Amino acid sequence: MSPLIPLFIVIPLAGAFLTMILGRLLPNLNKYLASLILLTLAVLSVYALATTGENPSVYKVGGWEPVNRVPIGIYMVMDGFTVLVLCIINIVGFLSVFYSISYIRRYTSENFFYALFCLMVAGMNGVVLSGDLFNIFVFLEISVISAYALVAFGVEKNELEASFKYQVLGSMASFFILLGIGLIYWKTKTLNIADIREVLKAGSDRPFYIFVQLILLSGFGLKAAVIPFHAWLPDAHSSAPSPISAMLSGVLIKAVGIYVIIRLFFNMFELTENMSVLITTLGTLSMVIGVFLAIGQWDIKRLLAYHSISQMGYVVLSVGMGMIVITRGGAPEIAILAIAGGLFHLVNHAAFKGLLFLNAGAIEYTLGTRDLKEMGGLSRSMPATSATSFIASLSISGIPPFNGFFSKLIIIIAAIMAKFYLLAVLAVIVSIITLASFLKFQRYAFYNREESKIDRKIREVPFPMIFSMVIMSLLCIILSLLAFPGVRDAVLTPAINILTDPLKYSSIILGN
């Protein structure tokens, strides 16, 4: 039993509370307190990543031991896949909140911002740590309700409209999820993911579970904004304050959407071929349609938001391919390669998309506009922003030696080995269109000095913003190492093993 597990939820929850109270008494304390909390969490998550490895640990809330081998309490589980996502959440969270120190000054009521930020992180940490279906729902609601409020933080027309759309679709997704959980409880009489797996193993009544799978897939698909459930994402992600956009795009859609889909379909339900094909199709659609919607955008943050849909498509597609290979009884190495590509891209996307949104925020901070047509020639006056966004653009377009190249390469190799040639070709084409789209971004924002309409002096953004952007761009380079055997075995392999071995997860948690 690891004493670390509850800390990931307790620290940010307490932090949100303290920020509200102390921040009112001592102005300026809130930003440093929030940064300190997120820094602690980031260090803890890296420590957890280093120590967990192949030995998942279980924390039973309230100390309720199982009765007759049936779990009765709420279980918190920390395994290889969980720590991977925990690292993403807390590291990107720390960099975003540090960036906010300068960025959020122009908004009023900073206290609420930092408190909501801590709550959102607490919710996401809870979702990934929870081993209990209903607990996932509760933490998911904590994080998305804070996200609704943070999207509307500017309280202007756009922000309110985006938040309203996000709330209506998000609430519908929550009801689908709750309905799915209720239906599962009805049949299995348990909520523990590992225990449900044990019940389903003996299972019957397949049509019923297919219905439940579809309901849960549409619920979490809405949260993850895979096409056709993507309508809220471009509005919400482009209207939020930039550090929040980085959190929403880089972390939230993964932690409450993709993570839960992968966890439930690998570790709770029996994989079926139809469902795997459906998931792969959704991923392919997201990947292709997302990038085509992105081409015509002139608002930087909308462009980035549509690319998020497309890049999440890569992750879903790749994991779906792994599922298909497993259900068809193909070679396990290919399935492992496909899933490794998906998880690797998940981590990389957090780094480069978080960085791109921070860059967009820096541009908006100095220029006061998000329209690409009104920019130009920023490379001279904002060297740090320009250099980091150049790294991120190359990284998302899959140019070596940055991290995006290696994950896309693994995905494409896996597609070819699994004989999905069409998907491999589509992945390459989408990558080329992404490159074109980001060349446009680079050209209009940072170069193109002749046509520049800016007639006033532009200065580089303050230190906290530069610091976050530089660390993120270093991450973009360092994460390439995950492609190489030594590092991959330490970080990605435990996550893949817990997913692909059908009985490992439930046997560890139930202890038999």
Added chain:
Amino acid sequence: MIVYLLCFLLFLVGLYGVITRRNLIKIAISLSIMEFSTFLLLALVGYTDGGVAPIVDPASPVQKYVDPLPQAMVLTAIVIGLATTAMLMAIIIRLYRKYGTFDIREIKTLKG
């Protein structure tokens, strides 16, 4: 069986309302209908015909108890539902102040 179907019907009524209504407040009400149909289903899941509350009293043993877990879940979900509804209403009031209307067709600055 008929109760479960009615419950599902209520869910669809809410869904229909969310899709077709044009007034912000009516959309919020439809969402609440969806929400409560889900709660009703959860409560039904734990219901046993003729069951009593599961307070075990050795003096007078009772054979049939209702399942208390879904009731606990519904209570939690109602609290969450309260938070979402309050949040939604706050946004709707702010939207009304900015646009001067509840009509969803008039609120469309974001597109593309």
